[in-house]
Amino acid sequence: MRKTPVEKKYRRAVVWMRRALRVRDNVALWHAVQDAIEVIPVVCLRGGNAYQAETPRRRYIRAAIADLEGNLRRLGSGLAVRVGDPLREIPASAVEFEADAVYAVNVYDPATQRRDGKIARALQQEGRQLHLVKDCVLFEGKEIVAASGEPYRVYTPYRNALLGSAQEIPRPLPIPVHLATPPLRGKTVPLDRIRGFERTVEEGGESAALRRLRRFLAGPVAAYAQERDLPGRDGTSRLSAPLSHGAISVRTLYWHTVAAKEHAEKQARKSIDLFISELIWREFYYQILANYPHVVGGPFRKEFASLRWRHSGRDFEAWTSGETGYPIVDAAMRQLAGEGWMHNRARMIVASFLTKDLHLNWQEGERHFAEVLIDADIASNNGGWQWTAGTGTDASPWFRIFNPVLQGKKFDPDGSYVRAYVPELRRVPARFIHTPWEMSADDQRSARCVVGRNYPSPIVDHAVERGVTLELYRHPGGVATKKPV
């Protein structure tokens, strides 16, 4: 009953597991298994020493890779770990492993695409193929476009087109039953020899992501509509990190969620639709990135290219370290610094604060998020920042300016989010938690929080800076001036 090797296209293939740290529904792995007799999964880590630094992002990647190694082992496969620049390591591993082809996930940002082109050429020179497969999105490129053939630039029609498309939304692939992998001894670095991996890593990656998804769909998703906007509660799926690293696939997420909808009450179905809408926001921004790659370098809407941003290392530093004097902003930025994750509502608030209260370029915020967030994903990160800055597709109108006090009162009414991340404010009564500077001297003493000493005074006056922003955006080309008298 054994298939004869003759049916296979290749004798041996490397599967580069970038942004696909899983064995279930792994398109590159699946195709490699179809096409080659033997497959060798490879991960490539940049800079060996970097991975011993204890940032949440690196911890997560280590955990996900350790989990991946275990899952592969159960399928009879090893995992080859390469340390260095993929531009060198991927062609080199193909040579060392004598692979006829390399399979990997297609990515959509211009810089990585250029690098992939170089890798493809390097492989080709030795007569090897690079196969890039669609994996991290439901639809890529121009698969979903308007009748005119133009890509969508507005979310709602895009979502309607995606959900109403004649093309079937791709379903998860089965898990390969068995992987034929030759022994890797001597040709790869054992995981536990790589600095940082020698410690026992916390749970992460594919196994944890699946558990998290099941738990979320079994209960919390039903209240998603009400809970997801409250950063003090655990009302979101928290699957952004596994999704961005490919520890879980978007197809698995989508179809498991659709299945949960089948037997849900009416209210819960609305919540589930909202959750699916969030997945489609991600699709939307991937599609924007692929079709309008200039968004990575600046505003989607060119008329805002001439906006004059301030430069202030001090204000930027106050923002990143959570010392702005606005409790909801500081809580969010400290959550980010500590956990490598920030609640989505809070992301909007801090982004509005950076761009419209501090008048700092949204691209500075984008870069910071990209460095610190575990779930950093170029399409969503860029899309989100451009949305807030008002420079993007289907963006928030530029005159929509979040008031950090009102946002705090509205979405963290009891101050539980603030208290969780800003210990100085823990004893401040709820009615002052978002405006501690309004406390009397007595109140400040009894809350053990003297504003200006234990907790910063607001570094800017929101009402004033709002006015400045309106003026700045009104004349994007010109220098900000006061209104003529």
Next chain:
DNA sequence: TGAAATGTTGGGGCG
């Protein structure tokens, strides 16, 4: 996936 400014309405206090 705002917020502030401005406009309108209606109830209650009051002379």
Next chain:
DNA sequence: ACGCCCCAACATTTC
């Protein structure tokens, strides 16, 4: 009893 004012509550417009 009535008009007037105040202002909260809500609606609309503007940024």
